[in-house]
Amino acid sequence: MADKHTITPPVYSEAEWRSIRKFLPFIMATAIFMQMLLTTILNTALPAIAADFGENAVDLQLVIISYVLTLALFIPVSGFLADKYGTKNIFITALLVFAIGSVFCAVSQTLETLVFSRIIQGLGGSLMTPVARLALIRSFPKNQLVRAMNYAIIPALLGPIVGPILGGYFVDYLHWHYIFWSMVPVALLAVVLSWRYMPDLYQPNARLDIKGFLLIAAASLVLTVAFEWMGNPTMLSWVFAGLILGALFFFSYYKHALSQSNALFPLLLFQIRTFRIGFFGNLVSRLGISAVPLLLPLLLQLPFGQSATTAGWIMAPLAIGAMISKSMVIPVLRRFGYRNVLRINTLVIGCLIMSMAIPPLGTSIYWFVPMAFVLGVFNSIQFTSMNSISVSRLRDDITSSGNSLLALNQQLAIGFGLSIGLTALRIFDQTLGQGTGDSHIAFRITFVVVGLLTALSSLVFRQLHDRDGDNLRA
Numbered sequence: 001m002a003d004k005h006t007i008t009p010p011v012y013s014e015a016e017w018r019s020i021r022k023f024l025p026f027i028m029a030t031a032i033f034m035q036m037l038l039t040t041i042l043n044t045a046l047p048a049i050a051a052d053f054g055e056n057a058v059d060l061q062l063v064i065i066s067y068v069l070t071l072a073l074f075i076p077v078s079g080f081l082a083d084k085y086g087t088k089n090i091f092i093t094a095l096l097v098f099a100i101g102s103v104f105c106a107v108s109q110t111l112e113t114l115v116f117s118r119i120i121q122g123l124g125g126s127l128m129t130p131v132a133r134l135a136l137i138r139s140f141p142k143n144q145l146v147r148a149m150n151y152a153i154i155p156a157l158l159g160p161i162v163g164p165i166l167g168g169y170f171v172d173y174l175h176w177h178y179i180f181w182s183m184v185p186v187a188l189l190a191v192v193l194s195w196r197y198m199p200d201l202y203q204p205n206a207r208l209d210i211k212g213f214l215l216i217a218a219a220s221l222v223l224t225v226a227f228e229w230m231g232n233p234t235m236l237s238w239v240f241a242g243l244i245l246g247a248l249f250f251f252s253y254y255k256h257a258l259s260q261s262n263a264l265f266p267l268l269l270f271q272i273r274t275f276r277i278g279f280f281g282n283l284v285s286r287l288g289i290s291a292v293p294l295l296l297p298l299l300l301q302l303p304f305g306q307s308a309t310t311a312g313w314i315m316a317p318l319a320i321g322a323m324i325s326k327s328m329v330i331p332v333l334r335r336f337g338y339r340n341v342l343r344i345n346t347l348v349i350g351c352l353i354m355s356m357a358i359p360p361l362g363t364s365i366y367w368f369v370p371m372a373f374v375l376g377v378f379n380s381i382q383f384t385s386m387n388s389i390s391v392s393r394l395r396d397d398i399t400s401s402g403n404s405l406l407a408l409n410q411q412l413a414i415g416f417g418l419s420i421g422l423t424a425l426r427i428f429d430q431t432l433g434q435g436t437g438d439s440h441i442a443f444r445i446t447f448v449v450v451g452l453l454t455a456l457s458s459l460v461f462r463q464l465h466d467r468d469g470d471n472l473r474a
Contacts, residue, residue, distance in 0.1 A: 022197075027132060031132045038183060045179055046297075066122070068418065069225075071125055072221075072415060075408040076264055078404050080400075082127075087131055088199065095187045097127075099124070104120055133403055135198060135201060146388045172307055211256055212265070220408070223412070224415050227416050229242070254267070272393050274390065278389045278390025278406070279406065284413075284457035285349070286413035287420060287453045288349075288450035289379060292375070295356075298443075303361060303439050321377040322380035323380070338385055343462050345385070349455075350452060352371065353450055353454055355451075356447040390402075420453070
């Protein structure tokens with residue numbers, strides 16, 4: 001009888017494992033590509049969607065938050081589903097659900113149906129990347145993992161390059177509905193590749209901690225809604241109530257996990273120092289980083305008065321810089337170590353985000369091109385370093401839980417970052433007088449706020465030791 005922590009794969013020959021390891025990073029890349037493509041296209045197209053529905057672009061965050069919230073709710077069960085039914089089956093199912101949600105978004109005629117369709121998309125998206133990354137972690141030895149993750153992210157970075165440009169052309173020359181139609185062929189391509197090359201890894205005796213899942217889901221839901229309402233002065237009492245209630249749900253989960261041998265996210269994870277630092281560093285640093293791909297297109301289209309297409313082209317260097325720098329990540333980590341790289345790199349990113357506030361109105365928009373490129377370079381180093389150090393010491397029996405928790409943490413950080421960025425922008429815009437020409441000042445202050453949030457996360461990474469990550473050396 002198999003132990004409940006046994007990873008049970010089909011019997012693959014050495015040649016089959018070589019093929020799997022060759023194509024698995026690309027399969028993971030297609031999942032990341034779709035999500036990054038969708039996010040960057042949507043950020044560029046947000047003013048056009050708002051105009052269609054008669055809403056203010058700054059107030060249309062429900063379209064984004066509904067997707068992010070669905071990810072946060074269902075990512076916690078991704079590890080269990082992959083363990084129980086196999087990485088291959090769950091990943092292909094997730095791709096099909098994501099494609100169906102994209103079709104529903106494409107045919108939406110009202111804001112309500114678009115939000116509902118985004119929730120369906122989120123159901124698929126909540127499983128795609130976590131399951132692909134879980135298969136990757138389990139299929140590669142630790143000393144090959146950073147290189148495999150790098151290969152997975154390089155093609156995925158085409159999404160942020162193509163997304164803003166494609167979104168701009170769709171908005172200016174076709175219609176924003178084509179944004180969602182473009183997801184369908186990519187999802188189907190990923191299904192074909194996964195059918196052939198995704199390994200079918202599972203734990204046959206995996207069980208779901210239902211109470212733990214409900215507590216984590218409730219906490220994620222309440223906190224995300226609280227952050228969503230933060231910018232509305234009439235909802236402040238509800239915001240505080242939501243923050244307190246969310247904290248109570250997390251505390252209840254902590255008490256539950258203390259006495260539960262099969263907890264959804266074992267507390268043992270936080271006894272692993274590198275995981276704990278990577279977890280909290282990811283959470284804080286992504287708050288500011290996640291707001292930039294939304295705030296910068298809005299800045300270019302609203303105060304600077306540029307078209308969606310122009311905003312898309314200006315955003316492309318952000319991803320080009322990230323893609324080009326991928327070849328630098330391993331040599332940089334080998335030369336300076338994870339501790340030095342993460343604490344310095346995070347400070348640099350914070351300063352770069354704050355520098356977006358420098359150009360006054362009337363400045364050439366091409367001033368943002370080198371800024372975006374350099375920010376992309378440092379973002380690339382940051383994400384690979386944070387993700388790899390977080391899983392560097394995970395044992396096989398807790399890899400699934402740790403991977404799911406990291407995915408949940410990242411999505412919550414993205415959702416909170418978007419909410420914080422838009423809330424700060426709305427508050428400063430209303431305070432300084434909306435429509436009086438002061439909206440650019442609101443953007444400038446917002447960039448300073450989110451940049452400071454990222455810079456502060458450097459304090460978390462100072463807790464790493466100089467030799468942390470040595471086991472990841474190729």
